[in-house]
Amino acid sequence: MTTTTEPLRIAVLGVGKMGGFHTELLSSRIHGARVTVINDFDADRAAAIADTVGARVAADPFAAIAADDVDAVVIASPGPAHEKQVLACLERGVPVLCEKPLTIDVATARAVVEAEARSGRKLIQLGFMRRFDPEYVAAKELIDSGAIGRPLLLHCIHRNKNNGDHFDSGMMIRDSVVHEVDVARYLLDEEIASVQVHRPTATAAAPEGVSDPMIVIFSTESGRLVTVEIFVRTGIGYEVRTEVVGETGSTLFGLDQHGITKTVSTGGGRWGGVVPEGFIERFENAYTIELQRWVDAARRGTIDGPDAWDGYAAVAVCEAGVEAVRTGGVVAVDLGPRPSSTVQER
Ligand SMILES: NC(=O)c1ccc[n+]([C@@H]2O[C@H](COP(=O)([O-])OP(=O)(O)OC[C@H]3O[C@@H](n4cnc5c(N)ncnc54)[C@H](O)[C@@H]3O)[C@@H](O)[C@H]2O)c1
Numbered sequence: 001m002t003t004t005t006e007p008l009r010i011a012v013l014g015v016g017k018m019g020g021f022h023t024e025l026l027s028s029r030i031h032g033a034r035v036t037v038i039n040d041f042d043a044d045r046a047a048a049i050a051d052t053v054g055a056r057v058a059a060d061p062f063a064a065i066a067a068d069d070v071d072a073v074v075i076a077s078p079g080p081a082h083e084k085q086v087l088a089c090l091e092r093g094v095p096v097l098c099e100k101p102l103t104i105d106v107a108t109a110r111a112v113v114e115a116e117a118r119s120g121r122k123l124i125q126l127g128f129m130r131r132f133d134p135e136y137v138a139a140k141e142l143i144d145s146g147a148i149g150r151p152l153l154l155h156c157i158h159r160n161k162n163n164g165d166h167f168d169s170g171m172m173i174r175d176s177v178v179h180e181v182d183v184a185r186y187l188l189d190e191e192i193a194s195v196q197v198h199r200p201t202a203t204a205a206a207p208e209g210v211s212d213p214m215i216v217i218f219s220t221e222s223g224r225l226v227t228v229e230i231f232v233r234t235g236i237g238y239e240v241r242t243e244v245v246g247e248t249g250s251t252l253f254g255l256d257q258h259g260i261t262k263t264v265s266t267g268g269g270r271w272g273g274v275v276p277e278g279f280i281e282r283f284e285n286a287y288t289i290e291l292q293r294w295v296d297a298a299r300r301g302t303i304d305g306p307d308a309w310d311g312y313a314a315v316a317v318c319e320a321g322v323e324a325v326r327t328g329g330v331v332a333v334d335l336g337p338r339p340s341s342t343v344q345e346r
């Protein structure tokens with residue numbers, strides 16, 4: 001580990017859209033960090049990005065994790081690669097910011113949680129960036145202050161412009177709704193007990209057999225309900241809105257972060273605004289805060305954000321969600337016991 005005056009030396013694994021942006025932020029806006037090693041399946045892409053930030057390329061992700069010039073790791077490779085890369089970080093004892101999903105099934109996610117618990121250190125942070133978005137943070141503070149009474153309902157809208165033909169109903173749950181799983185757990189401070197999915201008439205833009213949009217309903221352990229509209233081919237842009245309904249009030253947000261209400265304009269007898277194009281435009285601020293807090297914590301050898309248990313719980317709920325898409329029924333979520341050393345104050 002570096003001393004506090006030296007920058008944290010970071011390896012980024014996977015420099016596609018998300019990893020490329022993390023690399024850019026770490027190299028321009030984040031204090032106390034330096035990207036030293038880049039790895040990507042696509043060697044040309046790795047070389048091009050490494051060149052822009054003065055890093056070197058490692059051809060193998062595990063060599064990158066083991067390298068002497070690496071103190072911490074950002075994993076932004078596709079979900080199926082996460083499990084082995086996270087376990088290698090644990091084995092070496094370096095802090096890791098792993099993009100969601102933690103892994104792609106419950107058994108492997110549980111194994112990661114248990115491996116971290118055995119190590120006795122909290123090293124894994126999940127890339128649930130909405131927890132760092134100022135609007136989500138303000139909503140959480142409002143809820144915790146008691147200003148809207150006990151929250152009873154959560155309504156979420158999650159729309160993307162077009163995630164491509166490979167994005168099937170399962171990916172819509174695992175890669176997209178996974179954010180609402182975490183938001184629900186974060187805002188309501190409770191685990192999700194069951195999932196149901198409704199599949200209304202699909203958009204003509206959806207490939208054969210893909211249910212887009214879908215309405216996903218979570219029920220929490222105490223019986224509170226969360227509705228999620230997931231629609232990933234609107235052809236419009238990136239729309240993420242959330243409303244929490246409490247016993248004595250409600251809060252609606254996601255309208256003004258680079259988004260709609262801040263830029264509402266009138267003219268020609270109409271009013272309207274700009275919808276952000278994608279997740280980077282919408283959550284740029286959240287990614288920046290997330291990375292700065294992670295770097296600051298990693299320099300102390302720990303994490304500061306959603307942890308391995310949060311990643312595991314999200315994988316478990318999504319697995320139930322995929323089953324709910326298939327059966328149309330209500331599918332229960334059983335998280336099992338939480339290893340005690342994963343318990344962390346939120
Ligand atoms: N938090 C968020 O808002 C957010 C947004 C987008 C993506 N993500 C997550 O980030 C990850 C990457 O998504 P993306 O949209 O950048 O995908 P992408 O396809 O744009 O990039 C993935 C990159 O990883 C590389 N790669 C493939 N296998 C690899 C391996 N085994 N090791 C190293 N690199 C490998 C690919 O060549 C590609 O360059 C996914 O887990 C995704 O869910 C999170």
Ligand SMILES: O[C@H]1[C@H](O)[C@@H](O)[C@H](O)[C@@H](O)[C@H]1O
Nearest residue numbers: 160163175176177179232279
């Ligand atoms: O990987 C992306 C990312 O997580 C975005 O935040 C989400 O809106 C998309 O649906 C998903 O595909």
